[in-house]
Amino acid sequence: MYRIVKHMKNASIEQPLIYRVIRKIMYLINIGLVIRNAKIKKKGSPDGLPIPPLKLIFLVTDWYDIEKFLENGHNAFIYIKDTLSKNGIDIKNFKKILDFGCGCGRILRNWKNLENTKFYGTDVNPRLISWCKKYLDFVDVKTNKFSSKLGYNDNQFDFIYSVSVFTHFNEELQSFWMDELIRILKPGGYLLLTLRTSLKDFYDFTPQETEMFENGIPFVRNEKLVGSNLCKSYTPEKYVREKLAKNLEIVDIIRDAAVDFRQDVVLFKKPLNVSE
Numbered sequence: 001m002y003r004i005v006k007h008m009k010n011a012s013i014e015q016p017l018i019y020r021v022i023r024k025i026m027y028l029i030n031i032g033l034v035i036r037n038a039k040i041k042k043k044g045s046p047d048g049l050p051i052p053p054l055k056l057i058f059l060v061t062d063w064y065d066i067e068k069f070l071e072n073g074h075n076a077f078i079y080i081k082d083t084l085s086k087n088g089i090d091i092k093n094f095k096k097i098l099d100f101g102c103g104c105g106r107i108l109r110n111w112k113n114l115e116n117t118k119f120y121g122t123d124v125n126p127r128l129i130s131w132c133k134k135y136l137d138f139v140d141v142k143t144n145k146f147s148s149k150l151g152y153n154d155n156q157f158d159f160i161y162s163v164s165v166f167t168h169f170n171e172e173l174q175s176f177w178m179d180e181l182i183r184i185l186k187p188g189g190y191l192l193l194t195l196r197t198s199l200k201d202f203y204d205f206t207p208q209e210t211e212m213f214e215n216g217i218p219f220v221r222n223e224k225l226v227g228s229n230l231c232k233s234y235t236p237e238k239y240v241r242e243k244l245a246k247n248l249e250i251v252d253i254i255r256d257a258a259v260d261f262r263q264d265v266v267l268f269k270k271p272l273n274v275s276e
């Protein structure tokens with residue numbers, strides 16, 4: 001495990017500068033979007049909370065669209081709640097919830113009115129975390145290292161979710177973070193991840209990628225940029241069940257439930273009598 005940590009220490013978590021510059025120019029010539037953003041900024045977010053700067057929105061979403069940012073965060077909040085309630089779990093019973101890879105709080109901001117639950121967020125990017133620290137005062141946020149233990153105790157959280165984060169990790173990093181999230185999850189607690197467990201029809205896959213996937217072998221595109229939005233991983237359901245889940249029980253896999261980017265939602269449960 002620690003060999004991997006060393007290998008990835010310098011991995012870039014932000015899109016390369018040249019890519020960001022090109023995308024920014026493309027945004028600036030999209031006058032319609034520039035005007036829409038200006039109107040939302042003036043009017044304010046429907047939830048009454050501050051809107052992160054566009055450069056932070058771009059870091060987490062790969063686009064410069066405030067409305068979409070807020071809408072996608074709200075949709076995630078809905079499908080997280082729906083996945084739990086579909087499986088007979090009442091989120092109100094959770095005392096401590098962690099958003100792993102929380103970015104600039106696109107999802108976290110939606111939990112503002114959930115009383116009796118303490119929210120935590122962690123992300124590798126200090127720029128995103130300092131915005132959350134300043135503007136989302138109901139959340140306890142921290143920056144984490146790219147791949148080392150989090151500063152939380154064992155068995156601390158009732159529920160951990162991580163949206164569109166493991167989909168940017170390679171196999172080693174996914175395995176590392178699974179172990180770590182399992183460590184801090186309470187026995188009987190739940191973990192929700194978004195993953196690509198099925199091949200989506202809007203991508204072109206090479207015959208080799210398709211064959212690997214059909215044989216239950218995960219593959220990664222742009223692995224050099226692991227952790228950034230430009231790295232994309234595909235983890236077949238068979239692999240999720242047989243390897244990624246480790247000692248967790250799989251409660252549910254819902255295809256395309258993460259509606260905005262058509263990722264699949266996977267809900268795991270840590271057994272009560274887990275041996276670590």
Ligand SMILES: C[S@@+](CC[C@H](N)C(=O)[O-])C[C@H]1O[C@@H](n2cnc3c(N)ncnc32)[C@H](O)[C@@H]1O
Nearest residue numbers: 060101102103106123124125146163164165227
């Ligand atoms: C696509 S964004 C999603 C952010 C957030 N979950 C959301 O839905 O708005 C991926 C996030 O994963 C974070 N990330 C990447 N590598 C990470 C790591 N090793 N540990 C924690 N967060 C990481 C990035 O900084 C980024 O905020």
